[in-house]
Amino acid sequence: MKDNENLGLGLKSRAGRESCGDETSPPLARGVVLAFSVCLLTLISARGQTELQVSKAIEVVGQTKPIPVSMSGFSGEVAQVLEFDLYVQGFTFTSPEAAQYLITGSNNGSVTGQLRDPHNNSTMLSKAYTGASLRRQAHAFSDDIVLKVTGRKGIAQTKIACKVQNGANSEIYIADFDGHNAQMVTRDDTLVVAPCWVPGRLALYYTSYKLNHPDIFYHDLSTGTRRVFARYGGSNMSPAASPDGSQVAMILSKDGWTDLYVCQADGTDLRRLTKSPQDESSPCWSPDGKWICYAAKDKEHRSLCKIPASGGTPQRIATTGTPSPTEPDWSPDNKWIAYTAQYRNFEICVVPAGGGQATLLVDGEDPSWAPNSRTLIYTRRQGGGTVLSLLDAPTKQVKDVSRISGSSNSQPSWAR
Amino acid sequence: MKLTKFAKPLVLALAFTVAAAGCHKHPSGVTPLPGYAGKNKLEDVPPSGPIRPGEEVGSTGTPSNDPNSHANWGEHTDILQADTVYFAFDSSVIKEDEKPKVAAVADYLKGNTPNAVKVEGHCDERGTAEYNRSLGERRALAIREELIRLGIAPTRVDTISYGFDRPAVQGHDEAAWAKNRRGVFVVLTPPTAQ
Numbered sequence: 001m002k003d004n005e006n007l008g009l010g011l012k013s014r015a016g017r018e019s020c021g022d023e024t025s026p027p028l029a030r031g032v033v034l035a036f037s038v039c040l041l042t043l044i045s046a047r048g049q050t051e052l053q054v055s056k057a058i059e060v061v062g063q064t065k066p067i068p069v070s071m072s073g074f075s076g077e078v079a080q081v082l083e084f085d086l087y088v089q090g091f092t093f094t095s096p097e098a099a100q101y102l103i104t105g106s107n108n109g110s111v112t113g114q115l116r117d118p119h120n121n122s123t124m125l126s127k128a129y130t131g132a133s134l135r136r137q138a139h140a141f142s143d144d145i146v147l148k149v150t151g152r153k154g155i156a157q158t159k160i161a162c163k164v165q166n167g168a169n170s171e172i173y174i175a176d177f178d179g180h181n182a183q184m185v186t187r188d189d190t191l192v193v194a195p196c197w198v199p200g201r202l203a204l205y206y207t208s209y210k211l212n213h214p215d216i217f218y219h220d221l222s223t224g225t226r227r228v229f230a231r232y233g234g235s236n237m238s239p240a241a242s243p244d245g246s247q248v249a250m251i252l253s254k255d256g257w258t259d260l261y262v263c264q265a266d267g268t269d270l271r272r273l274t275k276s277p278q279d280e281s282s283p284c285w286s287p288d289g290k291w292i293c294y295a296a297k298d299k300e301h302r303s304l305c306k307i308p309a310s311g312g313t314p315q316r317i318a319t320t321g322t323p324s325p326t327e328p329d330w331s332p333d334n335k336w337i338a339y340t341a342q343y344r345n346f347e348i349c350v351v352p353a354g355g356g357q358a359t360l361l362v363d364g365e366d367p368s369w370a371p372n373s374r375t376l377i378y379t380r381r382q383g384g385g386t387v388l389s390l391l392d393a394p395t396k397q398v399k400d401v402s403r404i405s406g407s408s409n410s411q412p413s414w415a416r
Numbered sequence: 417m418k419l420t421k422f423a424k425p426l427v428l429a430l431a432f433t434v435a436a437a438g439c440h441k442h443p444s445g446v447t448p449l450p451g452y453a454g455k456n457k458l459e460d461v462p463p464s465g466p467i468r469p470g471e472e473v474g475s476t477g478t479p480s481n482d483p484n485s486h487a488n489w490g491e492h493t494d495i496l497q498a499d500t501v502y503f504a505f506d507s508s509v510i511k512e513d514e515k516p517k518v519a520a521v522a523d524y525l526k527g528n529t530p531n532a533v534k535v536e537g538h539c540d541e542r543g544t545a546e547y548n549r550s551l552g553e554r555r556a557l558a559i560r561e562e563l564i565r566l567g568i569a570p571t572r573v574d575t576i577s578y579g580f581d582r583p584a585v586q587g588h589d590e591a592a593w594a595k596n597r598r599g600v601f602v603v604l605t606p607p608t609a610q
Contacts, residue, residue: 233480256477281550326547
């Protein structure tokens, strides 16, 4: 994707220095260990000594301690960007004495930056950035830091789409993941809702009421052209593109019930996957494209279900401990499903993709995973409206996204 | 069972619900929990596994009309305004005391051929966006099925869902929510009759 290019500097993909961090977790639910990231424990015995090497910190969802870093030499927007980017990916800022890593550099005309490990006095990263804006250079530097320290690709140069409310109407916008550089996508002067990125492409699906009817549109952002994708009788709702972009899941009422359907990206081969007068809503895909997960109701129980994308028997995904799950989103690394549970307020929760004990993270709704399978963007109700926020699931660190436009921003979809 | 961090708010919520049910009135700002009002306890939450597909309830659904079937027809929101049907929280079942309104709409359609009607399904804000869009459509479909049962041709009844995007009244209390959980009738008149 054009917007994810790396200023021509190239990211070297080498796992950074291993960090053990603090693995002591507060008491967990009985027998439940939620490892957010697969950790490879290698026991190396040498001369009677046993050394424990952890290739990546064990990240317990909602209970992981952030990585302490100290930063100096930056000012203004560049400092703000670096702090924001790192905070929402599990870093925290502290004094040089308490820091695990030192970040230094300057932003006189362009960004130069270094990453040092004070414990063995080694320089892990030293780079200068040119081109684009200072803001973009800062994002590129934070991506380099994240890659070096965690071995994971940073998310600072990714995009989001969302619904922007303006009076009674809403439109679709896209923006940088932090809300900056927003661009209006639709100008329909009606309701336009539920945007969904096509993975790996500059394209969206969404529902617009433009033709006096809720229809699903396909919108190519690189050419600015769009076409009606689904305009069946009743309502055409909640489109979700498959990971390879070849299929689209959606909720249709063409046959008299609101059911889950799937078809090819050219609109052909429409298949009805569920046949029930009960609820089906907000489909999403497993990263291998084999399953579609959705919110359902079976008799009295609301639950998340998954059904083979080729058709078959739905299976419940247990979300133990959380009532009324809706709006699932399956993490790109196939480990988690994030969703909204309804208590007195809406809560962002995660559960292992196979189902099981759920973990409640923060107040909010409609989560969408970042490509790093770690940060979530979600909608938070505030006053009478809504704002978008970012949540680093392992550390529960939260930051609001800059308001994109209009009175309320909601229904975020992360480009991945 | 040992309480975990996330279980505490749940228990609090349950306790709150039980307390609220006890005095038979919800304190303002408290959202009653759908399918969770003390009935489903933690242990009742079903485990992973296959579920029964396509549970049959009532009719099998009448196919919706082509979206272009009333494309250039006139729209009149005032004629059947008094017959707006109100729903219970998180429900698409037409309450008995609301059914006379649907019957009145059926009578109107019987007496005013070839006019048609568009049923708009709406929801209150207590529900997630796309869940509510589905719920709004189910409300509209429930009204459509009732009109069909009363003898109206399916081709004369269109449905549309607005979810919670077009509230009738602003506000964040039960008084506002009750007015927003609704099915609205828009009379459609053929182009020649405008």
